[in-house]
Amino acid sequence: MSSAFSKQRKKRILATVIVLVIISLFIPTPYYLYQPGSVEELGTKVTVEGGEKDPSGNLYLTTVLSMRASNIYYLAYGWLAPHTDMRKVKEVRGDLSDEEYSRLLKHMMESSQNHAFAAGLRAAGEKVDIKPTGVFVRDVREDTDAKGKLEVGDVIHQVDDQSVSDSNAFLEYLSHKKSGDIVELQFDREGTIKKESIELVPLTNSVNKAGIGIVTESQFNIEPSREIRIDAGDIGGPSAGLMFSLEIYNQITPGNLTKGYEIAGTGEIDMDGNVGQIGGIREKITAVERAGIDIFFCPADIGPYDSNEKDVLDEVKTEGYKVKIVPVKTLQEAINYLEKLPPKE
Missing domain, CATH: 3.30.230.10 (Ribosomal Protein S5; domain 2)
Structure with a gap:
């Protein structure tokens, strides 16, 4: 009886180990x-x-x-492999989703x-003729009304009834606003035109006193001589x-x-x-x-x-x-x- 019990116990332990190994294959590391x-x-x-x-x-x-490093085995490989640098996901992409990170890399x-x-x-x-084509959203602050309404990769073309072709024009328009004001943005998200009403938030370390709470840059189209x-x-x-x-x-x-x-x-x-x-x-x-x-x-x-x-x-x-x-x-x-x-x- 003890021999049979011992064999059963070994089988259970082996089965548990196998299950844990399989599970570990699907647990991503940061x-x-x-x-x-x-x-x-x-x-x-x-x-x-x-x-x-x-x-x-x-x-x-x-x-x-x-x-x-999609599992601990890749992570172990990273520790051992020469000329390999390991960085936390947060350092690489912040809080961006897969879609936002992909859009950002494509834009860059x-x-x-x-x-x-x-x-x-x-x-x-x-x-070279350089023509601005909109305001690209590079980041969206967490503690703002814009979070969940705007995404990284959106391209803003209009604020209220004012067309904006670059970041300077966009910031100039917002410079006349104050915290708590509502503005309506029209923007392009992967070919689909969207509209959102967003409440402005107070800004620090900025020329403007209030803003959307986003990081932007001008998007350009280049018309070269050849x-x-x-x-x-x-x-x-x-x-x-x-x-x-x-x-x-x-x-x-x-x-x-x-x-x-x-x-x-x-x-x-x-x-x-x-x-x-x-x-x-x-x-x-x-x-x-x-x-x-x-x-x-x-x-x-x-x-x-x-x-x-x-x-x-x-x-x-x-x-x-x-x-x-x-x-x-x-x-x-x-x-x-x-x-x-x-x-x-």
Whole structure:
């Protein structure tokens, strides 16, 4: 009897363990894993009308591979895998839903491409027409009437009976309002026009005394002097802006900017060619080193909280990487550096 009882007990314990293991597969952890991603050649992704592509040397964008640690086994892998950074979901996406986060990444990539069009063409001396198309909602404050009515990714076109084409016009209209006032917003959400009445809240550390309680930026449409096509695939975010603009400039100006070198880089770009900080710089430089790249452009540290330049130089020194690091503040600095390079032997 005791032997049979012992076997039954072992079976129950084994069954319990199996159930717990299966359950653990479906319990997500509050972490994302970040690892070195791909280094992707831009000549096949960017095509400029009337431009020329030189097969001697290439420009590359860099990516970070990100994945949700969907269970404790992925999390354990993240602890053990080299060159893996773990970040809490809250740090990565705040309180955004999956849909809002997807819209934000798509907007950031589209904006990055538009900025690259403007910066690259302007650097080459060509004309670019910039037309504002609305007010993009980047964030919605929790303790406001707007929460639940507006979502990240909405594009506001009208407040009350006033059309607003950019953030400045939107803020100017609200500057004449006070806390407790009601405004009616008309906005586009993924192709559907919606209307909501929203009560204004008091603002601190702001020019306006009252507002919606949202973070906005102007959305623009770029009308370039020539057609430009970018096939970014499923790459999201703004960090390819610098390299997109360099590729555009390289295709429409005489000569070959790369001079036979393999050149990668990362950094946001604005329409005036200023380079901004990005995330995942340590993972990106590891991907670049593995790909055998000669030169890597990174955003220069300018402000007191900037760290891209410091981080990438520290990673190169710690890991003994051979790639040449070139921090830049602007697109023009990157162009000037490449123009002074001797041809690769």
